[in-house]
Amino acid sequence: MKKGLLLFSLLCVVSLLLSACSGASSGGDVIKVGGIGELTGDIPAVGASFKNAAEMAVADINNAGGLEVGGKKYQIQLIIEDNAGKTDQSASAAQKLITQNNVVAIIGPNASRYAIPAAEIAESEKVVLISPWSTNPKTTLVGDTDQPKKYVFRACFIDPFQGRVVAKFAMDNLGAKKAAVLYDVASDYNKGIAEFFKQTFEEIGGQVVAYETYTTGDKDFTAQMTKIKDTDPDVIFLPNYYSEVPLQVQQARRLGITVPFLGSDSWGSGELITLCGAECEGYYFSTHYAADNASPVAVKFIEAYKAKYGSTPDDVAALTYDAFGLLWQALQTAGKVDRQAVRDAMAKIPNYDGVTGKMQFQEGSGDPIKSAVILQIKDGRFVFFANAEP
């Protein structure tokens, strides 16, 4: 009787071991990649573009038979988590993907205020995180020392660069001497870019006559706009998200403000035109790529995206696709599915020819070296206006 029991338990242990082994070997042909997007919350259009492009990037690889890493073909398994437009949920999504889903790397979140908390988790867990769209410098820097993070990268340029580009554009192309700024003081992205704009605009001889703030969720900007009108600026810079910009522009126009408005890459969603109508016509913003002035790589992506989703990909979609492209290249260079090896390969990608232009990474910074474009809103579309080199 006792012997029988022993035999039975032995059998159990062996079968458990076997099943564990078989589980591991079948998982060997699959690379798990995590995605964190703003699928719900305050900027769902960003999350939707992210998800579309992410699924497309993964389908492209899987349909072509998989990604060849170290002489072996792997299928990609994509696990997308929603951060619901909340900072705490961004951090917990990153934690879940790393510890429970055991992903090799994470793409996303997109907005800086969600990317920063997720990046902190990725850095401490030593897992590569590539944010497609987060332009705030802090995303790739360690919070208290401002040293570069080792495991966090991005596919876009950063705010100081963007702030500089817009400030120079305002002065050189629009001949502005006096600028006003209105930004969301509760959001890292808006605050960062507003500061860099102000700094550069004053350095090159301009004057920032009004530097006004509001907090996320505000819809009444009449007090700030009345104040801005009183300072009589030549141009107004609104480095804010596409859901708020239409209200700010409309309220300014209702108060009789007629000067042009400038924006940053957060304007670059088709939703801006839907919400703003004709009132945003003729204004400019800096962004990552121009769909109507695209390289051959970009044209191929844009056609495929249009065929699949029926709309022109916005900058989030393009950058998400590039973020995945960077990861594939890093995996191939690494030659093995290993978090540390992927990180080492990612840190020194010499040249990646992406949808949003050529990128280069150098050890010691998670930010790529790349250029920006200025777009204009014309006849309800985003039209290429000028190039801006780093």
Next chain:
Amino acid sequence: MDYFLQQALNALQLGSIYALIALGYTMVYGILTMINFAHGDLFMVGAFFCFLIATFLKLPFVPTLLLSMFGVALLGVAIERVAYRPLRQAPRVSAVITALGVGILLESVMLVIFPYPQSVPRLLSNVAWTVGGVTISLLQIIIICLSLGLMLLLDFIVRRTMVGVAMRAISWDKAIVPLMGVPLNLIISITFAIGTSLGAAAGVMYSQAFPVIDPYMGVLIGWKAFISAVVGGIGNIRGAMIGGFILGTVEIMVVAFFPSTYRDFVAFTLLLVLLIFRPYGILGQPRPQKV
């Protein structure tokens, strides 16, 4: 001076919206001594009704306003019937938690239907006049006048009609008054209907003034209106109106004359100081606890 007048006009517009929403909090509190935390979200539903009616039925402003008020009033009465009435004898904390839950439910349902911010069609012409450097739009005039009109109407109902007498009687004593033949449940339903329809009116006007709406729009403004009601003396109808205008004025004027970053800090510090000196709010009366 022009600048001050322009900002004063902005303050009146914002203040009348706060006041209208604050009335909903104060009426429900007055009659049930319960804070209806779903009220801010009913305001949001009002804005969405306006969006739906204006987009799909293409009705002009006045029918849109009335239909939205009616729709949200029905919703308010239904919420009271389903969620709050069964808890009337329960500890007050249960009712507050339920109200928060109803609010989150409304937000989530709206989020499922409208995951993207929506643009509300303009129902009023965009005309504006410039009088001596001050720009006044038709919309601002309508918002301010309509809000004041609704508030006067409410004040009249509460002070001069039988329903109003019944409301005030119930808020005085919920146990004895029904014994005198006052239909308790009916009066409570009417209170909810009036309170929520005022919130809906605010939602409609808000969505016209600031025509990008989303399911979370009621959260922040709901809190601010609630604070207005407390400052004015919660339970007191005239107090809620005064509180709304005070908060609107302080918020706008801080931005007008100080760096706008100080807005919330200065506004809420002032309100806290006010509550130190008038703990029951400006017009509130201390209610002795009945043992």
